[in-house]
Each structure stands twice: as C-alpha cells, then as structure tokens.
Amino acid sequence: MPIAGRYICGMFRPRVTLRDVARRARVHTSTASRVLNPATRELITEPIARRVTTAAEQLGYQPNPNAYSLKTNRTRTVGVIIPDIANPVFPPILRGIEDAFAESGYTAVLANTDNDGDREGTIFQEMLARRVDGLILATARRRDPLVDRCLLEKIPVVLINRTVDRGDVSFVVNDDTFGIGLAVAHLAAMGHVRIAHLSGPLTLSTGFSRHRGFVRAMKKGGLRAEPKRIGVCGGFTESEGRRAFLELRERDRTFTAVVAANDMIALGCYDAAREIGLRIPGDFSVTGFNDMPFLDKLQPSLTTVRIPHYQMGAQAARTLLARLNGGLAAVEHVTLLPELVARDSTAAPSRRTRRGR
Amino acid sequence: MPIAGRYICGMFRPRVTLRDVARRARVHTSTASRVLNPATRELITEPIARRVTTAAEQLGYQPNPNAYSLKTNRTRTVGVIIPDIANPVFPPILRGIEDAFAESGYTAVLANTDNDGDREGTIFQEMLARRVDGLILATARRRDPLVDRCLLEKIPVVLINRTVDRGDVSFVVNDDTFGIGLAVAHLAAMGHVRIAHLSGPLTLSTGFSRHRGFVRAMKKGGLRAEPKRIGVCGGFTESEGRRAFLELRERDRTFTAVVAANDMIALGCYDAAREIGLRIPGDFSVTGFNDMPFLDKLQPSLTTVRIPHYQMGAQAARTLLARLNGGLAAVEHVTLLPELVARDSTAAPSRRTRRGR
DNA sequence: GTGAAAGCGCTAACAT
DNA sequence: ATGTTAGCGCTTTCAC
Numbered sequence: 001m002p003i004a005g006r007y008i009c010g011m012f013r014p015r016v017t018l019r020d021v022a023r024r025a026r027v028h029t030s031t032a033s034r035v036l037n038p039a040t041r042e043l044i045t046e047p048i049a050r051r052v053t054t055a056a057e058q059l060g061y062q063p064n065p066n067a068y069s070l071k072t073n074r075t076r077t078v079g080v081i082i083p084d085i086a087n088p089v090f091p092p093i094l095r096g097i098e099d100a101f102a103e104s105g106y107t108a109v110l111a112n113t114d115n116d117g118d119r120e121g122t123i124f125q126e127m128l129a130r131r132v133d134g135l136i137l138a139t140a141r142r143r144d145p146l147v148d149r150c151l152l153e154k155i156p157v158v159l160i161n162r163t164v165d166r167g168d169v170s171f172v173v174n175d176d177t178f179g180i181g182l183a184v185a186h187l188a189a190m191g192h193v194r195i196a197h198l199s200g201p202l203t204l205s206t207g208f209s210r211h212r213g214f215v216r217a218m219k220k221g222g223l224r225a226e227p228k229r230i231g232v233c234g235g236f237t238e239s240e241g242r243r244a245f246l247e248l249r250e251r252d253r254t255f256t257a258v259v260a261a262n263d264m265i266a267l268g269c270y271d272a273a274r275e276i277g278l279r280i281p282g283d284f285s286v287t288g289f290n291d292m293p294f295l296d297k298l299q300p301s302l303t304t305v306r307i308p309h310y311q312m313g314a315q316a317a318r319t320l321l322a323r324l325n326g327g328l329a330a331v332e333h334v335t336l337l338p339e340l341v342a343r344d345s346t347a348a349p350s351r352r353t354r355r356g357r
Numbered sequence: 358m359p360i361a362g363r364y365i366c367g368m369f370r371p372r373v374t375l376r377d378v379a380r381r382a383r384v385h386t387s388t389a390s391r392v393l394n395p396a397t398r399e400l401i402t403e404p405i406a407r408r409v410t411t412a413a414e415q416l417g418y419q420p421n422p423n424a425y426s427l428k429t430n431r432t433r434t435v436g437v438i439i440p441d442i443a444n445p446v447f448p449p450i451l452r453g454i455e456d457a458f459a460e461s462g463y464t465a466v467l468a469n470t471d472n473d474g475d476r477e478g479t480i481f482q483e484m485l486a487r488r489v490d491g492l493i494l495a496t497a498r499r500r501d502p503l504v505d506r507c508l509l510e511k512i513p514v515v516l517i518n519r520t521v522d523r524g525d526v527s528f529v530v531n532d533d534t535f536g537i538g539l540a541v542a543h544l545a546a547m548g549h550v551r552i553a554h555l556s557g558p559l560t561l562s563t564g565f566s567r568h569r570g571f572v573r574a575m576k577k578g579g580l581r582a583e584p585k586r587i588g589v590c591g592g593f594t595e596s597e598g599r600r601a602f603l604e605l606r607e608r609d610r611t612f613t614a615v616v617a618a619n620d621m622i623a624l625g626c627y628d629a630a631r632e633i634g635l636r637i638p639g640d641f642s643v644t645g646f647n648d649m650p651f652l653d654k655l656q657p658s659l660t661t662v663r664i665p666h667y668q669m670g671a672q673a674a675r676t677l678l679a680r681l682n683g684g685l686a687a688v689e690h691v692t693l694l695p696e697l698v699a700r701d702s703t704a705a706p707s708r709r710t711r712r713g714r
Numbered sequence: 715g716t717g718a719a720a721g722c723g724c725t726a727a728c729a730t
Numbered sequence: 731a732t733g734t735t736a737g738c739g740c741t742t743t744c745a746c
Contacts, residue, residue, distance in 0.1 A: 004430045004722080007510045017723055028733050033725060040726095045731065062486045066426040067723035070738050073361045075423065085451055088650070091443040095469060107487065110467055112452060129419045130464065153364045267654065293445070297624065299656030361738080374739055385717045390741060397742090402715065424739035427722050 004064075016059040025055040032056075036063065069131070078320060079127035080108045082138040083115045088292040089309055090138070093160065096313025097136065104321055106133075113139050115235075120146055128155075134320050140164050141203050156323045158332075160316040163205045170323070172316040172334040176206055177213035179305040179338040183259045183287040184217035186303070186340055190348045192257040192285065196229040198244045198269070200236045200261040207236075210261045210289065228252045233265055241268020246276070256284055256349035263288035263295060266302055266345075281347035291341050300344035307338045361421075373416040382412040389413075393420070426488070435677060436484035437465045439495040440472045445649040446666055447495065450517065453670025454493065461678055463490075470496050472592075477503055485512075491677050497521050498560050513680045515689075517673040520562045527680070529673040529691040533563055534570035536662040536695040540616045540644040541574035543660070543697055547705045549614040549642065553586040555601045555626070557593045557618035564593075567618045567646065585609045590622055598625020603633070613641055613706035620645035620652060623659055623702075638704035648698050657701035664695045 004015035022032040027048060034040040035052040044052075055061075069075045080097060082090050097108050109132065111123045120139055124146055127135065134156035140147055142165045150157040151169060159171035187195055197214040200207030211230070218225040231248040233240035241260060245268060248255070260266035266288035273280055280286055280300055288295065288304035295302040315334050323329040361372035379389040384405060391397040392409040401409075412418075426432045437454060439447050454465050466489065468480045477496055481503055484492065491513035497504055499522045507514040508526060516528035544552055554571040557564030568587070575582040588605040590597035598617060602625060605612070617623035623645035630637055637643055637657055645652065645661035652659040672691050680686040 006512075010509070015723095018725095019723075029723090030725075030734080031732055034732085037725085043731070048732085064427070064723050065487060066423045066432065067738090068725080069423040070421070070427050070723080070740085071725050073738080084448075085442065086445075086448040086650075088443075088445070091441075091448065094442055094467075098467075098469060107466055109464055110451075110455075112455060130422060152367070155363075270654070293443075294651050294654075297627070297651075297655050299654075372739095375741095376739075386740080387718080387742075388716055391716085394741080400715065405716085421739050424722090425741080427724085428739080428741050430722080 015064075016061050018061070018063070020059055021052060021056045021061050024059060025051040027052060036061075073131070074133055075131045076106050077130065077132045078106055078108050078134050078136060078317075078324075079123075079130070079132040080110050080136045080138070081120065081123055081127070082110070082112060084112050085110065089161070089290050089307070092309035093138070093313035093316075096310040096315075097317045098313075100314040100317035100321070106317075106321065106324070108136070108317075115139065124149070133324055134158070136160055136316050136320060138162065140205070142205050142208060143203075156320060158316045158320045158323075160312060161206065165205075167333075168331060170319050170332045172312050172319060172336070173205070174307045174312065174338050175335045176209040177216065179289060179307070180210045180213035180259060181217040181220070182305055182338065182340040183289070183303075184214065184221060184223075186342060187257045187259070187285060187287065187346060188221045188223065190285070190346065192349055193223055194226075194229065194252075194255045195223065195257045195259060196231070196248055196252070196255040197225070197259045198231045198233055198241060198248065198261060198265050200233055200265070202232060207233075207261055214259055226252070229255050233261065233268075236262045236264050238264045238268045238271065241265030242271045242275075243268070245269045245272040249276075257346070258284060258286050260286060260288050263290045263292050263302065263304055266304070267298075270298070280345050282350060285346040285349070287346060296343065298345075303343045303346040304341050305338045306341050308336050312336055372421070373418050375418070375420070377416055378409060378413045378418050381416060382408040384409060393418075430488070431490055432488045433463050434487065434489050435463055435465050435491050435493060435674075435681075436480075436487070436489040437467050437493045437495075438477065438480055438484070439467070439469060441469050442467065446518070446647050446664070449666035450495070450670035450673075453667040453672075454674045455670075457671040457674035457678070463674075463678065463681070465493070465674075472496065481506070490681055491515070493517055493673050493677060495519065497562070499562050499565060500560075513677060515673045515677045515680075517669060518563065522562075524690075525688060527676050527689045529669050529676060529693070530562070531664045531669065531695050532692045533566040534573065536646060536664070537567045537570035537616060538574040538577070539662055539695065539697040540646070540660075541571065541578060541580075543699060544614045544616070544642060544644065544703060545578045545580060547642070547703065549706055550580055551583075551586065551609075551612045552580065552614045552616060553588070553605055553609070553612040554582070554616045555588045555590055555598060555605065555618060555622050557590055557622065559589060564590075564618055571616055583609070586612050590618065590625075593619045593621050595621045595625045595628065598622030599628045599632075600625070602626045602629040606633075614703070615641060615643050617643060617645050620647045620649050620659065620661055623661070624655075627655070637702050639707060642703040642706070644703060653700065655702075660700045660703040661698050662695045663698050665693050669693055 019029050022029040032052045035044050035049045113120045136158050138160045140159045140162045144164050147164050163171040163173050199211040202208045215225045228251045231244035233244045266286050269286050288302045291304045291306035319332045376386050379386040389409045392401050392406045470477045493515050495517045497516045497519045501521050504521050520528040520530050556568040559565045572582045585608045588601040590601045623643050626643050645659045648661045648663035676689045
C-alpha cells in the first residue's frame with residue numbers, strides 16, 4: 001500500500017493533512033476545517049482564521065478529495081457520455097464543458113459509446129459506480145431508457161445536442177428547426193424551388209427536428225416538400241449520405257438542391273455526385289449542418305449551418321452546476337441559435353436544371 | 358449532506374455497503390473484503406467465499422471507490438494532459454487510452470492546456486490535488502519542467518507523441534525520422550531534387566526530429582538539404598505554414614517540393630500557393646504529416662504520413678498500467694512506425710520547374 | 715481461515 | 731466561537 005506523500009528534493013515528505021494544519025495553528029481540526037470551507041468560514045474569528053490559513057499555506061496543504069467524498073457523498077465529478085470524440089462536433093463541446101467547470105472544482109470524466117446501446121448501459125453503470133454527482137448526455141435518442149433511469153433515480157442530468165420527447169428533463173440543444181430554415185431560405189432566395197432533404201435518423205431529436213424544420217420551412221416559403229424528395233439516412237454518416245442521395249435520384253431527377261441533415265451526409269452527396277458525374281453547384285446545390293472543421297477547404301467549399309458547440313458545452317455545464325449546487329433546481333430548456341455560413345456549394349439553379357431534366 | 362443511496366422504483370434505497378454484504382453472508386466485513394478482492398480471495402475457503410459473492414450479487418453491491426481510495430491512497434485515476442482535443446490527432450489517441458484502460462478499472466481524466474505553460478502548471482497541480490495515480494503527457498517540450506517534476510517526485514508518467522531530451526522517462530512516440538524519410542524518398546523517387554522543408558518548432562521533439570530526419574534522408578538520398586530551403590514555423594499551424602512558405606519563396610524559387618512538418622503547415626502552403634497563384638502539384642509538390650481526417654477531400658488531396666494514433670494511445674496506457682501495477686517498472690521507450698499515404702499533392706516535377714525558375 | 719480492531723482524512727452534529 | 735466526538739466504507743495488521 002502506497003503511503004501518502006511525495007518526494008521533494010529527493011526526500012520523501014508525508015502528505016500534509018488537516019490535522020497537521022490544525023496542530024501548527026494550534027486549533028482543533030474541526031476549526032481548521034471550518035476555516036478552509038468557504039461556507040463555514042464566517043463561524044470563526046478573524047485572527048484564528050488567519051492563523052489557520054497561513055499554516056495551511058506554509059505547509060502547502062491540499063485537502064484530500066477522497067476523504068471529502070467519503071464523508072459527504074459528493075465527488076465533484078461529472079460524467080460526460082458522448083457517441084465519439086473523433087466526431088469533430090464534440091471536441092468544442094468538451095472544451096466548453098471543461099472551461100465552464102474550471103472554477104467550480106468539478107471535473108468532467110469522458111466516455112465514448114459509439115452509439116452502442118449496450119455500451120451506453122455499461123458506461124452508465126461505471127459512472128454510477130464511480131459516484132459521479134451528475135451526468136451530461138450527448139447520446140440521447142428520442143425515447144431513451146438511460147434518461148428514463150436518471151429521472152427515476154433522481155440522478156442530476158443535462159442532455160446536450162440531442163434531446164428526448166419527454167419534456168421533464170433539462171437540455172441544451174441547437175435550434176435545429178430554425179437552422180434548417182436558414183438553409184431552405186438561403187436556397188429559396190437563390191431561386192431554388194424543388195429542394196430535397198436527406199434527413200438523419202428520425203429516432204434522434206436532431207434528425208427528427210431537422211426533418212420537421214425542413215417541411216415547415218418549405219411550407220412557409222410557399223414551396224412543396226415532396227415526399228419523393230425526402231430521403232432518410234440510417235446514420236449521420238458519409239456512406240449513408242451517399243446511399244440516400246443515389247436512392248433519391250432514382251426517385252426524382254428534378255431537384256436542384258439538397259439540404260443535408262449534417263455535414264457528413266453532405267459529404268456523401270459530394271461522393272455520389274463525383275461518381276455519377278454531377279457538378280456542385282452546377283447541377284445541384286448542397287447544404288450541410290454543423291460547420292465542422294475544414295469544410296472551407298473542400299472543393300467546392302460547403303455551405304452549412306454553424307452551431308455554437310462551445311457555448312452549448314459551457315451552457316450544459318452551467319445548467320448542471322446550478323442543479324448540483326442548488327439542490328432541486330427547475331428543469332431548464334436552453335436552445336441556441338445557429339447561423340448560416342454561405343460558401344460555394346450553393347448557387348442559383350442553372351437554366352438547364354431550373355427547367356428540370 | 359446527501360445521504361448515500363438511490364431511488365429505485367420511486368423508493369429511496371440506501372447504498373449497500375460491504376457491511377451489508379457481510380451481514381447477509383453472516384461473516385465479518387474483513388472476510389467479505391478478502392473475498393471481493395481478487396488478491397486475497399484465495400485466503401478464504403470456497404463455501405464462505407461463495408456465500409459472500411452471492412450475497413453481494415443479490416444486494417447489487419458496488420464498492421465505494423472513495424473509501425477504497427482513502428484507505429489505499431490509490432484512486433485508479435490517470436490524468437491525461439494534451440494541448441487541445443480539437444486538434445484532430447488527439448481524439449484517436451484518447452480513444453486508444455480509454456479502450457486500453459477499459460478492463461483495468463482505471464479512468465482517464467482529460468485536460469487541455471493550449472500549449473500554455475502556466476495552464477500546464479495549474480492543471481498539473483489540480484491533477485495532483487485530485488490524487489491521480491499517474492499521468493500521460495502529450496504536452497512535453499524537449500526540456501520540460503513538468504516532466505522534471507514528475508521524475509523528481511516519482512510520479513508515474515508516460516509521454517506520448519512528443520518526448521524530452523533526457524532519456525530516463527517512458528514514452529510512446531511515432532518514428533518521426535523514419536516518417537519524414539518516407540516523404541523524402543517518395544518525392545525523390547518521383548524525380549524531385551530541390552526539396553524544401555518547413556519544420557515545426559525545434560523546441561518540440563516532433564519538430565526537431567522531423568527536421569533532423571529531413572536532413573538525414575536528403576543526405577542518404579544523395580540530395581542536398583540547403584539551408585535556404587529550410588524554414589522554421591513557430592507552431593504547427595496553418596498560419597505559420599503560410600508565413601513560412603512565403604518566406605521560403607523569398608529565399609529560393611527553385612524548389613520543386615515541400616516537406617511540411619505536419620498537415621496544418623501543409624495547409625498553410627495550400628493557402629499561400631492559392632494567394633500567389635501557384636499550382637499544386639503543377640508548380641510544386643507538398644507532403645504533410647499525421648493524416649488527419651478529410652485530407653482526402655482537399656483539392657488536391659494531400660499526400661501525408663499516417664501515424665498510428667490509436668495504437669499510440671493504447672500503448673501509452675498499457676505502459677503506464679504496467680508501472681502502476683508492477684510498482685517500479687523499467688523505463689520503456691516505444692516507437693511506432695508510420696506509413697506514407699500517397700495522394701494528389703505530389704507528382705513528378707514538371708519540365709518547367711525541373712529546370713528551376 | 716476467520717474475526718477483531720484500528721484508522722485512512724475529512725465533516726458535522728452536538729456539547730461547551 | 732471553538733472543541734469533542736462519531737463515523738463515512740473500506741483495507742489490513744494482528745490475534746486467535
């Protein structure tokens with residue numbers, strides 16, 4: 001068993017504990033504890049408090065979080081469960097979480113699930129075993145047993161990016177409906193009329209509300225969201241985007257623009273277009289969603305909808321902190337506004353395509 | 358103070374402890390502890406052991422890691438310090454670490470430093486305050502005070518991606534010298550002779566050894582690494598790549614290829630080339646390093662050197678685990694082999710450029 | 715082979 | 731306003 005302590009200048013120094021601080025300040029440990037705890041500091045008179053703080057400083061005292069946790073049942077640790085950190089939307093979310101936690105004393109512990117339900121369950125259990133104080137979930141499906149469990153067991157949780165159908169849980173999401181509206185309006189303003197949509201999985205709130213947003217925006221713009229011009233991807237992936245695009249073109253060859261549910265699906269359209277010899281934006285325009293890195297370097301650069309990922313992470317962390325500190329805080333629903341980033345994958349429909357082919 | 362326990366079926370159930378398990382199995386807690394600890398299980402007879410394990414199962418016992426940590430001074434937690442998770446080389450490294458830790462009971466806690474020395478120090482302190490059992494550092498400079506401290510204070514540490522000049526610390530890195538050799542050989546085989554290098558910062562082992570690798574590979578190939586054809590970037594960034602490329606072209610206009618120290622620097626060359634109206638690979642070829650995502654989608658797609666990032670993370674985690682479990686394990690140096698990914702940014706030098714301009 | 719007992723470092727109810 | 735005391739849940743030495 002390792003003995004608490006560290007090597008300093010080659011010498012082993014045992015860890016300094018609260019008792020050491022108390023001894024040096026010639027007070028009782030509980031007094032020292034009260035001084036060092038902001039919530040109880042006011043109970044102690046100024047001169048004694050100062051004796052304690054200077055003693056703590058001189059000794060380089062660092063409280064033992066394990067002792068604190070054992071006593072209080074709070075670990076100041078939050079679990080963050082995401083599908084895959086290699087998906088470029090998540091790094092900025094994570095940075096936002098990390099930065100928002102920075103001053104609070106909380107630490108985020110990350111885990112990836114690869115959208116695998118079993119793995120989600122395992123990781124959830126492990127997080128509980130680790131006694132996290134709360135969870136930030138980016139893995140929610142519209143009906144999600146994990147979220148149900150959190151609510152049932154009163155585990156503080158905030159959903160991020162995706163939400164669930166039941167409304168009694170806090171979440172921080174992007175305004176997907178509005179975002180898709182931006183894309184549709186952008187295309188409509190350029191003169192597009194026959195606009196197609198390649199949606200994400202409708203079991204995810206992102207896929208669902210972008211799909212709904214598309215239908216609504218078309219209607220609002222006086223355009224028709226034809227069923228034959230709507231394709232559903234099994235996942236937000238390039239390969240699904242490619243597949244769905246080719247399938248779409250089997251059904252309809254008159255569309256002049258595609259609103260993809262995310263950037264990867266849009267990339268799939270790029271692949272398919274290259275394969276069958278269509279030009280972007282000459283033969284059709286494409287929009288993505290998320291504005292992941294390097295889209296500006298594509299040929300053509302991809303018009304997309306930018307989501308404030310960093311702010312999303314930061315806001316989720318703040319919402320969870322409020323719940324963690326305030327006890328039973330109200331359920332919070334935060335929706336962030338995205339913005340359109342117009343690039344070269346969208347242009348006015350050409351004469352040829354405008355007529356239909 | 359929250360009471361340990363959870364809501365199950367709407368009812369609050371206090372946390373089951375080792376004592377509960379022992380009571381149910383009608384043994385002493387110490388016996389139950391010995392059964393549940395693989396290292397001491399053999400001390401207990403089979404029938405009693407079984408009584409304990411079934412009791413634990415029936416009660417759904419989950420050991421309290423805080424109590425364990427308080428008692429043993431081991432948190433089964435490892436700090437991972439990286440420059441920035443938004444840099445696409447780090448997500449796969451992290452996945453490798455996470456997966457390698459999965460079965461071990463260890464958890465990685467991530468922190469980003471943005472290559473800021475002060476922040477590194479702060480985070481280091483916080484990690485120690487959290488009582489991590491060890492560290493994986495991806496932030497090392499060739500001379501690094503943090504690494505020195507770890508060695509001085511005997512904190513188990515493994516460096517990853519970058520290493521330090523002193524050799525008495527474990528690390529897992531890519532073979533940068535070899536990797537650059539692949540790029541040079543690839544270009545030389547295409548007929549390039551006047552090859553330039555845009556290096557990274559020479560204070561980082563990656564920048565330094567890629568630079569050295571370039572000089573060596575040129576010599577080995579019977580080519581001359583002219584000083585005027587070597588530029589140094591202040592960071593592995595696109596803007597530095599752009600700046601260094603333009604500066605390079607001030608000094609020399611006869612090079613037919615650029616070996617960039619990483620992909621971002623190569624992207625900077627793309628930017629500069631577009632600005633001054635040079636064609637890639639028509640006017641000059643470019644190679645990158647790392648093979649980050651979406652390079653195949655660039656125009657032209659970027660020839661680069663692929664590093665096994667995932668394996669790098671997994672290996673670093675394994676090396677650290679060996680040290681953590683085995684006590685004082687030997688210092689390990691692991692070097693992984695990269696491979697060339699030939700794409701469209703490299704081609705034989707054109708007649709025009711071959712003559713020099 | 716198993717039980718008894720101490721204690722890791724801290725907080726908080728209670729006592730003064 | 732400060733001290734006393736008990737105990738969070740576990741491991742581990744010691745005793746039988």
